[in-house]
Amino acid sequence: MCAIYKRELRSYFRSMVGCVFVAFLVAFTGIYFTAYNLTAGYPYFSYTLSGSLIVFLVGIPLITMRSFSEERKNKTDQLLLTAPVSLTKVVLGKYLAMASVIALPNLIFCLFPLLIKMNGTAYLKVDYISIAVFFLLGCVYVAIGMFLSSLTESQMIAFLSTFGVLLVLYLWDGILGFLPSSALSCMIGVILILSIPVFYIWQMTSNWIVSAVLEAICVAGCVGTYVMHAELFENLLTKLLGNLAFADVFTGITENQIVDLGGIALYISVIAVFIFLTIQAIQKRRWS
Amino acid sequence: MIEVKNLVKKYGEQVAVDHLDFRLEPGRIYGFLGPNGAGKSTTMNMMTGYLGATEGTIEINGHDILKEPEAAKRHIGYLPEIPPLYTDMTVSEYLYFAAELKGIAKKEWEKAVQEVMQAVRLEEVQMRLIRNLSKGYRQRVGLAQALLGFPEILILDEPMVGLDPKQIIEIRELIRGLGNKHTVILSSHILAEVREICDYILIISRGKLVAGDTPENLEHLLNGQNTLELEAKAGLEETRDILKKVPEIIRAQIERTEEGTAFAKVHTEPAGRNGLGKKTDVREKIFFAFSEAACPLLLLKPSKASLEEVFMQLTQGGEQIQETGSDASFSMKEEEGSEVSSVQEEGTEASFVQEEEGTEASFIQEEGQLEGSGIKGEKKEGGR
Numbered sequence: 001m002c003a004i005y006k007r008e009l010r011s012y013f014r015s016m017v018g019c020v021f022v023a024f025l026v027a028f029t030g031i032y033f034t035a036y037n038l039t040a041g042y043p044y045f046s047y048t049l050s051g052s053l054i055v056f057l058v059g060i061p062l063i064t065m066r067s068f069s070e071e072r073k074n075k076t077d078q079l080l081l082t083a084p085v086s087l088t089k090v091v092l093g094k095y096l097a098m099a100s101v102i103a104l105p106n107l108i109f110c111l112f113p114l115l116i117k118m119n120g121t122a123y124l125k126v127d128y129i130s131i132a133v134f135f136l137l138g139c140v141y142v143a144i145g146m147f148l149s150s151l152t153e154s155q156m157i158a159f160l161s162t163f164g165v166l167l168v169l170y171l172w173d174g175i176l177g178f179l180p181s182s183a184l185s186c187m188i189g190v191i192l193i194l195s196i197p198v199f200y201i202w203q204m205t206s207n208w209i210v211s212a213v214l215e216a217i218c219v220a221g222c223v224g225t226y227v228m229h230a231e232l233f234e235n236l237l238t239k240l241l242g243n244l245a246f247a248d249v250f251t252g253i254t255e256n257q258i259v260d261l262g263g264i265a266l267y268i269s270v271i272a273v274f275i276f277l278t279i280q281a282i283q284k285r286r287w288s
Numbered sequence: 289m290i291e292v293k294n295l296v297k298k299y300g301e302q303v304a305v306d307h308l309d310f311r312l313e314p315g316r317i318y319g320f321l322g323p324n325g326a327g328k329s330t331t332m333n334m335m336t337g338y339l340g341a342t343e344g345t346i347e348i349n350g351h352d353i354l355k356e357p358e359a360a361k362r363h364i365g366y367l368p369e370i371p372p373l374y375t376d377m378t379v380s381e382y383l384y385f386a387a388e389l390k391g392i393a394k395k396e397w398e399k400a401v402q403e404v405m406q407a408v409r410l411e412e413v414q415m416r417l418i419r420n421l422s423k424g425y426r427q428r429v430g431l432a433q434a435l436l437g438f439p440e441i442l443i444l445d446e447p448m449v450g451l452d453p454k455q456i457i458e459i460r461e462l463i464r465g466l467g468n469k470h471t472v473i474l475s476s477h478i479l480a481e482v483r484e485i486c487d488y489i490l491i492i493s494r495g496k497l498v499a500g501d502t503p504e505n506l507e508h509l510l511n512g513q514n515t516l517e518l519e520a521k522a523g524l525e526e527t528r529d530i531l532k533k534v535p536e537i538i539r540a541q542i543e544r545t546e547e548g549t550a551f552a553k554v555h556t557e558p559a560g561r562n563g564l565g566k567k568t569d570v571r572e573k574i575f576f577a578f579s580e581a582a583c584p585l586l587l588l589k590p591s592k593a594s595l596e597e598v599f600m601q602l603t604q605g606g607e608q609i610q611e612t613g614s615d616a617s618f619s620m621k622e623e624e625g626s627e628v629s630s631v632q633e634e635g636t637e638a639s640f641v642q643e644e645e646g647t648e649a650s651f652i653q654e655e656g657q658l659e660g661s662g663i664k665g666e667k668k669e670g671g672r
Contacts, residue, residue: 002388003385003388003389004389006385006388007374007377007385010377011374011376011377014376015376074370074372074373074374074375075368075369075370075372076372076373076374077372078333078336078338078366078368078370078372079372079386079389079433080389081337081338082336082337082338082361082364082366082368083361083386083389083390083391084357084358084359084361084362084390084391085358085389085391086357086358286338286339286340287339287340288299288300
């Protein structure tokens with residue numbers, strides 16, 4: 001794992017992708033910092049940081065796009081997968097290397113609140129927590145990007161799909177407004193959502209019977225609950241999918257100084273889920 | 289030791305590897321032969337744990353590759369078809385990375401890397417980026433990676449591709465040296481190469497193991513009917529009449545060469561023993577037959593069934609043989625003269641080089657013959 005981590009990290013800074021990412025993110029944040037904090041005199045660095053979120057949308061796919069798709073294309077994955085290292089360690093090594101690339105600009109960001117403090121009042125606690133959550137959000141995006149990269153051989157497709165997914169997540173609050181709220185449509189929506197993991201299980205196991213039984217249980221459960229307590233489904237879709245607006249946890253801190261611990265737990269579980277999915281995606285390829 | 293039991297790999301409906309069963313002992317060099325798409329690389333990929341098998345098991349020194357992957361993979365050095373190189377690293381960086389990846393202790397990295405760099409002669413390029421290396425050097429880096437730590441089992445998928453002749457000889461010596469203690473499995477398109485280096489040959493066709501034996505035994509497989517080649521300073525009719533006098537001859541093909549001599553391919557009965565228990569040799573009889581007719585015999589030599597012929601016979605199904613058969617007769621009619629002369633030319637060329645590079649020469653000759661039977665493209669690729 002250590003070998004892969006070191007190699008990946010070195011490769012990011014040798015191929016300039018890492019340097020460009022760090023430079024771009026720091027430069028962009030620097031401009032916001034000058035405008036908001038230094039010129040306008042606003043004491044919260046966290047507010048500045050929320051402006052930099054958009055850089056993540058382009059920057060993270062840039063970092064993650066090559067992680068697995070390039071290996072697969074150049075067949076270097078043969079070296080990794082035939083080495084006496086478990087697949088989990090390979091994926092974790094790569095993931096941690098990418099997380100380290102994301103961590104670098106965040107470490108630089110840690111200096112910014114100190115600059116504010118030198119010139120007056122600073123809210124260090126809020127600022128540092130927001131930097132930490134910003135980093136964590138970056139890690140969530142990296143996990144998603146890595147998963148998408150493991151699905152394809154083309155870096156371009158990996159980049160575009162990651163960018164698309166991140167953009168949708170960024171705009172999620174707006175999209176949520178279009179979702180229906182009536183109990184019936186919510187029930188259908190829930191069934192559709194539950195069908196996704198069932199479809200995934202079918203894809204992975206190619207076992208018709210198990211998948212069909214699972215799907216039947218999902219449908220029966222939803223319909224049964226709907227018949228008995230229809231009110232449970234009211235607005236459920238919005239509540240359920242609202243969690244996908246990952247950035248909300250971060251903006252909660254930057255705008256209202258509220259730290260949502262549940263949200264942070266959500267971040268960590270999303271990271272774990274996508275690392276798991278990446279491992280499964282690679283595993284699946286070995287067997288088909 | 290590698291034990292492969294009932295190995296099957298399916299890609300959807302396509303069966304790439306069909307119930308393979310074999311056991312590879314240490315201290316031997318095994319050659320994997322088969323036409324393109326026969327399932328060689330797939331089998332190798334499964335043996336190294338890169339791909340999962342649809343059915344069956346693979347045990348590496350008693351460790352199942354799927355159940356105890358890390359323990360099993362520790363014993364394997366693998367060079368895939370395309371060397372898995374990170375082109376943004378220098379050669380030495382890459383080898384140090386591979387050493388760490390393979391779980392070699394940190395103290396021994398230096399030694400292990402130096403050893404393999406010496407073995408495949410990479411010292412002078414060790415500081416260069418792999419991206420800037422030529423194909424031959426890349427192949428060597430890949431080979432060095434597989435050799436790192438000198439694992440007990442070496443699986444090499446076409447290790448000689450892209451190497452220059454001098455390198456090929458060096459690597460061949462290296463592999464032969466390793467073959468004393470290690471299990472070496474290599475696949476190659478160059479049959480002469482495999483014949484030269486391997487103790488045991490496994491021929492795979494359409495995912496099935498069609499033959500597994502030593503190169504010599506494989507050649508004997510077809511040697512049931514012996515074939516001789518002879519050249520005499522005589523006309524076609526005359527030669528035929530002389531040959532008819534030898535009862536052991538079953539069949540003869542006689543052609544006229546450019547120089548006006550007759551070139552014949554003679555199929556004889558298998559070498560038997562005479563009443564006194566001595567081996568009979570038809571060559572003697574042919575010689576005397578020609579000398580009786582006072583006809584100078586310019587060339588007389590046994591043409592052994594070569595590995596190529598064994599290979600072609602074993603790997604091509606009935607339909608394909610028919611196809612190429614009709615093709616061959618067509619090409620014979622069209623350009624008989626020129627084809628014969630090419631055989632002839634290369635034949636003499638072969639006898640010149642024979643002493644130094646026996647295998648090379650016999651291969652060239654083979655190529656000439658095959659050109660006549662309309663399988664040009666494939667063979668040429670193999671030869672170069």
